[in-house]
Amino acid sequence: xxxxxxxxxxASEPPRRFSTISDMEIQECYTAADLAGxxxxxxxxxxxxxxxxxxxxxTMHRGRPWTMRQFAGFGTPRDTNExxxxxLAQGQTGLSTAFDMPTLMGYDADHERSLGEVGREGTAVxxxxxxADLFDxxxxxxxxxxxxxxxxxxxxxxMYFAIAERRGIPMSALGGTIQNDMLKEFIAQKEWISPPxxxxxxxxDMIEFCTTHAPRFHPVSISGYHIREAGSTxxxxxxxxxxxxxxxxxxxxARGLAVDDFAPRxxxxxxxxxxxxxxxxxLRAARRLWARLMRDRFxxxxxxxLMLRTHAQTAGCSLTAQQPVNNVVRVAIQALAGVLGGVQSxxxxxxxxxxxxxxxxxxxxxxxxxxxxxxxxxxxxxxxxLGGSWAIEALTNRIEAxxxxxxxxIDRMGGIVRAIELGFPxxxxxxxxxxxxxxxxxxxxxxxxxxxxxxxxxxxxxxLRIHAEVExxxxxxxxxxxxxxxxxRVASRLADVRQACRDGTNLMPLLIAAxxxxxxxxxxxxxxxxxxGIYRDPAWL
Amino acid sequence: xxxxxxxxxxxxxxxxxxxxxxxxxxxxxxxxAGVEVIYTGLHQTPEMIAEAAIQEDVxxxxxxxxxxxxNTLFPAIMRLMREKGGxxxxxxxxxxxxxxxxxxxxxxxxxxxxxxxxxTDEIVEWVRTNIHPRG
Numbered sequence: 001x002x003x004x005x006x007x008x009x010x011a012s013e014p015p016r017r018f019s020t021i022s023d024m025e026i027q028e029c030y031t032a033a034d035l036a037g038x039x040x041x042x043x044x045x046x047x048x049x050x051x052x053x054x055x056x057x058x059t060m061h062r063g064r065p066w067t068m069r070q071f072a073g074f075g076t077p078r079d080t081n082e083x084x085x086x087x088l089a090q091g092q093t094g095l096s097t098a099f100d101m102p103t104l105m106g107y108d109a110d111h112e113r114s115l116g117e118v119g120r121e122g123t124a125v126x127x128x129x130x131x132a133d134l135f136d137x138x139x140x141x142x143x144x145x146x147x148x149x150x151x152x153x154x155x156x157x158x159m160y161f162a163i164a165e166r167r168g169i170p171m172s173a174l175g176g177t178i179q180n181d182m183l184k185e186f187i188a189q190k191e192w193i194s195p196p197x198x199x200x201x202x203x204x205d206m207i208e209f210c211t212t213h214a215p216r217f218h219p220v221s222i223s224g225y226h227i228r229e230a231g232s233t234x235x236x237x238x239x240x241x242x243x244x245x246x247x248x249x250x251x252x253x254a255r256g257l258a259v260d261d262f263a264p265r266x267x268x269x270x271x272x273x274x275x276x277x278x279x280x281x282x283l284r285a286a287r288r289l290w291a292r293l294m295r296d297r298f299x300x301x302x303x304x305x306l307m308l309r310t311h312a313q314t315a316g317c318s319l320t321a322q323q324p325v326n327n328v329v330r331v332a333i334q335a336l337a338g339v340l341g342g343v344q345s346x347x348x349x350x351x352x353x354x355x356x357x358x359x360x361x362x363x364x365x366x367x368x369x370x371x372x373x374x375x376x377x378x379x380x381x382x383x384x385x386l387g388g389s390w391a392i393e394a395l396t397n398r399i400e401a402x403x404x405x406x407x408x409x410i411d412r413m414g415g416i417v418r419a420i421e422l423g424f425p426x427x428x429x430x431x432x433x434x435x436x437x438x439x440x441x442x443x444x445x446x447x448x449x450x451x452x453x454x455x456x457x458x459x460x461x462x463x464l465r466i467h468a469e470v471e472x473x474x475x476x477x478x479x480x481x482x483x484x485x486x487x488x489r490v491a492s493r494l495a496d497v498r499q500a501c502r503d504g505t506n507l508m509p510l511l512i513a514a515x516x517x518x519x520x521x522x523x524x525x526x527x528x529x530x531x532x533g534i535y536r537d538p539a540w541l
Numbered sequence: 542x543x544x545x546x547x548x549x550x551x552x553x554x555x556x557x558x559x560x561x562x563x564x565x566x567x568x569x570x571x572x573x574a575g576v577e578v579i580y581t582g583l584h585q586t587p588e589m590i591a592e593a594a595i596q597e598d599v600x601x602x603x604x605x606x607x608x609x610x611x612n613t614l615f616p617a618i619m620r621l622m623r624e625k626g627g628x629x630x631x632x633x634x635x636x637x638x639x640x641x642x643x644x645x646x647x648x649x650x651x652x653x654x655x656x657x658x659x660x661t662d663e664i665v666e667w668v669r670t671n672i673h674p675r676g
Contacts, residue, residue: 101556101557101558101608101610102557104557105557105584107557113557113586114557115613116556116610116612116613116614117556117557117608117609117610117613120608120609120610121558121608121609185559188559189559190559190560190561190583191557191558191559229562230561230562231562317562320657320658321637321656321657321658322658354637354657355637355639356609356637356639430565430569433562433565433566434565434566434569437566437570437661438661440660441660441661441662447658450657450658451658451660458640463639466609536582537561537582537583537584538582539580539581539582539583541565541568541569541572541578541580
C-alpha cells in the first residue's frame, strides 16, 4: 500500500453547509424527533389511499410498471415516424411527440419566422397530412400518445382526432396526453401566442370537449418540468405547478363543469433533477398537497380527482456537453428517484442531448436504463420502500409546507393568472436560477466534468444532424398542400373559427372540421393572433 | 475604468424558442459587473435585434441561441448590421452550438461563442477585455 501516491490535497475548504441542489439545508441526521407532532397515519398512510403520499395505486409498479415513454421528434414527420417505430420495436410502451419550434409557436413551415427552425428541435407539423405521416402505420387505439405542444395544442389535437377518424378509430377509443399547459408557458417555457386569459379559455374548451368526447384523453398535462429547467427550486416546482393546476380547475368549474367529471383526467409532469432524496420527497409532497387542495378547495369526492398521476423526465439542464457519457449515470440516478417517488410514466434523457437531438444509439441506452431499473434492480418489488424514512418524511413535510406558503402568496395576489401578469413566479425562478449559477461559479455546487474533474478532451460521440433539405422539403410540401385545397371551404372554416373565438362557442368541433378541410396550423393561429391578441415577453431581468 | 464611458451591451434572444435562462443570467451578471445591459426579451427577429442595437447605440450584441438555428440567425444579424452601418458593433454569443459550427461562425466574424459550462466570470472577463466603448 505504501507505493500508492498520497491523496491529492483538497483544493478548497470543505463546505460548511450541506444543502440540496435547491439549496435547502440538510441536517446531519434525521430522527423520530423530526416528525414530532405529526400523525403518520394521516401524513403517510397506505399506498392507493388518501393523501396518496406513498403512491396513487395500492400495488404501484408491482401491479403495473410505469409507461416507458421516450420523447422523440425531429426532421420531417416521416423521419419521426421511423424513430417511433424503432422505439416501439425496442420495447417502449408509449409514444411521446416533440414538435419543432414553428409548430409550437403556431407558424406553418413556409412562414418567414420559421426560417432555419423547421424540423430542428422536433418534427414539423403544419397540416393534417403531416399528422397522417407522423402516425402512419401506428395502431392509435392500442398505443397511448403524448404530444408536447401548448399554444397550438388545440389544432394539433384536432388533427390527431381527424386522422384517427379517417382510419375508423373513434375519439372515444383514443388514449393519450396533450401537454396544453399554457400557464407554465408564461412562467417558464415561454412559447405562447396570446395573453393568459384567452389562452386559458382555449384550454377549458379542450377540457370540456375531451370530457364528453374523448374521455380516455388527458387534455392537460400540468407541468413542472419546464419550471425546474428554467432554474426553479424543487419547492417552486411543486408550488407553481400545483398553482397552475388550481388555475385550470377554477376556470373549468367556472365554465360549469363538475369537478369530478374532469379532474380525473388532469395529469402532471415533473422534472427529475440530480438531488436524489429531494426529488423523491418532492414527488411525495406534490401528491399529498394536491389531494388535500382538491378535496378542501373544490370538494372533489372521486378518489381519481384527488390522485396526482404524473409523467416525469430526467433533467435536461443537468446534462453536460463535457464528458457526455457521464450523463448516462446522471440519468440513471434521476430515473431511480422518479421510480422510488412513484411516477406513472417516465422519459429518460439521452446522453447526447446537450449537443443535439438524440441519436438512435443514445436513445436506446436511455430506454435500456429504464428497463434495467424495472427488471434488474429489484426496487419495484415493494411499494414505496423509502416511506417512513425519517429523512424522506421530514423533507416531504418541509417541501409540502413551503410549497403551500407559495400557493397562499399566489392566492393573496388573486390567483395564478394575476400572479403571472405581475411576473411573480417568473421573478422567483430567475432569482433561484441566478443563485444556483453563483453557487456553481464558486464551485459550491458541483457539476462533474464541468467545474470539477475537467479534462480537455472534446466529446467524441456521434450526434444527430438535421440536414438543410428537411426545411426545403417541408416548405415545398406545405405550399403544394395549400395550393391544392378548396380555398372557399378553407375561408369558410376559418370564418367559423373566428366567430367562435368571439362568441365563446367551444372551438374543438370547429377545429376538427377545419383541419379536415385543409386549414393549417398557422392559419388558425393567425386567427388566434387577430382575435385574442399577441402576448409579448415582458423581458423581466 | 474611472471616468471612461460605461460599456453598453444588448443581450438578445433571437428565434422562436423560449430558453431564456442563460440570457437572463448573463444579462444580470454583466449588469452586476457594471455593464449597461439592454435585454430584448424572447422571440426577436434579426430585424428587431439589429434595429435595437442601432437605436440603443450599443458596443456589442450578445446573442443567446439554443434552437439549433445559429447558422441562420448569426449570419442574418451580421448582414443586417453591415447594411445598417453598425459593423463595428461586436457580436458574440452563446448556446448549444456544436464545435465545428463555432469555427465557421468565428471565421464569419462572430467574436466569441460560449457553450454550456462557461462561468459568468469567464464571460464578464471576456467582455471587459474584448469590448470597448466606441466613444
